[in-house]
Amino acid sequence: MATLRRILTISIPPYHVMSMKNNARSMSFHKLKIALRSFWRSDKDAPVYGHICQVGDPVLRTQAMPVEPEIICTKDFQALLGHLKDVMKWYNAVGLAAPQIGLPWQIFAVEVTKSHLKSIPKEMRDAQGMEEIPFQVFINPTLRVTDYTVLRLPERCESIRGYSADVPRSKEVEVTALTEKGKSITWIAKGWSARIVQHEYDHLQGRVFTDIMDPKTFNCTAWNAINGCRGRIELKYIPK
Numbered sequence: 001m002a003t004l005r006r007i008l009t010i011s012i013p014p015y016h017v018m019s020m021k022n023n024a025r026s027m028s029f030h031k032l033k034i035a036l037r038s039f040w041r042s043d044k045d046a047p048v049y050g051h052i053c054q055v056g057d058p059v060l061r062t063q064a065m066p067v068e069p070e071i072i073c074t075k076d077f078q079a080l081l082g083h084l085k086d087v088m089k090w091y092n093a094v095g096l097a098a099p100q101i102g103l104p105w106q107i108f109a110v111e112v113t114k115s116h117l118k119s120i121p122k123e124m125r126d127a128q129g130m131e132e133i134p135f136q137v138f139i140n141p142t143l144r145v146t147d148y149t150v151l152r153l154p155e156r157c158e159s160i161r162g163y164s165a166d167v168p169r170s171k172e173v174e175v176t177a178l179t180e181k182g183k184s185i186t187w188i189a190k191g192w193s194a195r196i197v198q199h200e201y202d203h204l205q206g207r208v209f210t211d212i213m214d215p216k217t218f219n220c221t222a223w224n225a226i227n228g229c230r231g232r233i234e235l236k237y238i239p240k
């Protein structure tokens with residue numbers, strides 16, 4: 001880490017300045033490399049974050065930029081992917097998109113572990129077609145709906161922490177992307193896996209689940225506990 005910090009000395013402007021000055025499709029490999037080198041900058045208020053940013057942050061409403069494939073195998077980019085994975089593990093999330101840690105680039109990761117599944121009642125797992133997904137990074141993903149059947153099921157997002165809602169999603173999608181090694185991958189995701197992929201893909205388009213949710217099902221996940229302790233409860237924006 002110390003070595004990385006020594007190597008990565010060039011700073012980038014905040015993402016909102018980047019998005020105004022640099023059109024996503026015209027950003028050169030050179031500029032992208034410079035931007036990447038900043039990611040371990042010492043300024044703790046600047047992206048890339050070690051926490052997950054919350055709705056209201058303009059980065060969550062930005063169309064994410066494509067990643068130049070040439071940069072994927074560089075040490076700096078691999079370190080960035082490692083960081084995304086670390087944050088995702090820390091939050092015990094089943095998916096995380098780069099904009100959620102302040103970086104408006106077209107990258108997301110998904111992983112559903114045995115431990116995730118164990119924490120969910122069997123009836124719910126079966127009803128929603130939940131299955132294990134090995135950790136996988138998707139870079140510059142494109143999505144194609146392969147089954148237009150719409151399922152309306154509860155969803156949460158670490159960027160809208162403390163709330164849930166029923167969200168309509170297509171039952172099956174095909175996602176094509178580059179992997180963390182820069183290889184092309186195509187995956188047909190079904191059921192809950194398809195839901196996770198669509199949720200993360202939406203983050204790269206500047207969308208969050210509240211944009212398409214059934215508004216009447218929008219719930220504070222702690223509403224009952226809040227009554228139980230007469231409002232004396234705190235919502236933390238990092239894991240316990």
Ligand SMILES: [Zn+2]
Pocket residue numbers: 156157158159199203
């Ligand atoms: Zn989310």
